[in-house]
Amino acid sequence: MPAAPSHPDHISAIREFNRFYTARLGLLRKRHLDGEFSLTEARTLYEIGAHPRITATELRQSLSLDRGYISRLLASLTRRKLIRQSASTIDAREKLLTLTTSGESAVAHLNQNSDRHISAILETLQPHLREDLIASLQRAYQILNNSQTGEVSIQRVNVPSPAALAILEEYYEAVHVIKRDKPGDLQALLSEPASAMWLAKLDEKVLGCVVLRNLPSIPNAAECKRLYVRPAARGRHVATLLLDALEEHARNLKLDWIYLDTYDDLKPAIALYEQRGYERCDRYNDNPQATLFMRKRL
Amino acid sequence: MPAAPSHPDHISAIREFNRFYTARLGLLRKRHLDGEFSLTEARTLYEIGAHPRITATELRQSLSLDRGYISRLLASLTRRKLIRQSASTIDAREKLLTLTTSGESAVAHLNQNSDRHISAILETLQPHLREDLIASLQRAYQILNNSQTGEVSIQRVNVPSPAALAILEEYYEAVHVIKRDKPGDLQALLSEPASAMWLAKLDEKVLGCVVLRNLPSIPNAAECKRLYVRPAARGRHVATLLLDALEEHARNLKLDWIYLDTYDDLKPAIALYEQRGYERCDRYNDNPQATLFMRKRL
DNA sequence: GATTTATAGTTGCTAAAAGCAACTAACCAC
């Protein structure tokens, strides 16, 4: 649909908001309140934390900085043992960046600082205004996040591609699982008859994944595993699209049940499952981390 | 009222919004798209434009930069004829900063650049989402703007204080009046029986002003003049407080009518007047700039 | 399979941005 030209009032309203907001929240302060890191260093650490296994080039694009400068910056952060640069098996030129433990605690510390500042502002607000403010910002977030061009597509994974391994890696980090699959396991899984994996993509960027796994202990059933949507892509119904693909596939296989396990804490995930017709059931496996079990009749 | 401690979810929601928003809008890009100015220079120019007669120290606080650096920055902008530094009559140490004509056009040009970028984002949105986005951001703006601590107080002006002269100066710049009162005129005005001036203040900062002036041509009437609220303080009902004070004073003087003149373009001002019971009337003076005349029976 | 072309990252050099500290001049409180 061809959008109508933006009304000038809209534009200046946003411009004014930007100026006001950055000033009020101190978003442009050079020395990031914390003596130890510059604003750019802090942003770099945060970006690596948010996107483990990011490459320097991707970082450069998202921070819009010079390659040379980034290179030195990363060298310095590595020297200070805040990040780790590991060789990529896919492309020997690039290095995959991850936070070290102390890098993670540095990010946590930076967040704390920024939180203190935000908290001081929120505390001057009456509770209902506070709710109102959060809701307004979240609405803005949602609208802008969804506005990114392109359609989310769901792709079946046939081979253990780097992209598939990378998103699984991210999933593991996000849920802190202890027992991780090895790359070879994915290959094995994909070749099992009733098992499969899907990726959600926007252009070429992977937004999330889900795995359907054979469940030999229960007749005519399979298990939904590794449902994960990257934080940056949430609110775009990516999980819904992934589950649609998974369930359709299961139906084609003439399965009767999808089982899954999860944790009581994951309220939004549980809400989604319930909304899709999953209902609580008894423990069906011995996953020690899981506290909640659900299933759906197809 | 003692505010309840902020819920951690609120804080992290705001932190995430900040990261997302600054990245999406490119607010942290160093070289401000325009080759001519750095981000800091652009911010400086904008700040001076938004607060004419600001001092270097105030600027330093709002941009949180070093005094020495600011000093050099201002020297450079002055050399480039973008700003003017005029001596303060109140405090000979400080210099009042204003944009030159070419400084103003530089700001306009910077705004255009930033607008292009904003416009590109808005154009990807459907009209209703666009409206929704603007409304959300404006709501956030409003809440945060009002959250600034302290109560707005209204003060009667007894002598032509520097603060009173400064806000009048700002008013003149804002409305582009040709015929300005000279400082002596304010003294004369304040000593007239039915005339007076009020300032709205937040802590020690002046937010706006209004003048009540004797109107000898009409019996038992006075005129409301110079109603002005600084852009940064709008949305806080400052004008309402000022008019309350003015009308109360007029009633105490046993006046029957308040008259005022304005321009058709000033829709929000006119809406405020109408809401307060002012109604349109015939031209009662010979102010060539005025196109709309109103009055209210007290 | 050799050759070109492109890409990821490094390094030398330089410029711009920003901070620190010592300074001057004006103001303020007693």
Place this chain on the structure above:
DNA sequence: GTGGTTAGTTGCTTTTAGCAACTATAAATC
């Protein structure tokens, strides 16, 4: 007046960032 304070300036230094030439790997072309 005198001592303490504040607004702004200036000399000096560090940090931040960019440019361009370079190496090594990958991808494309023939």
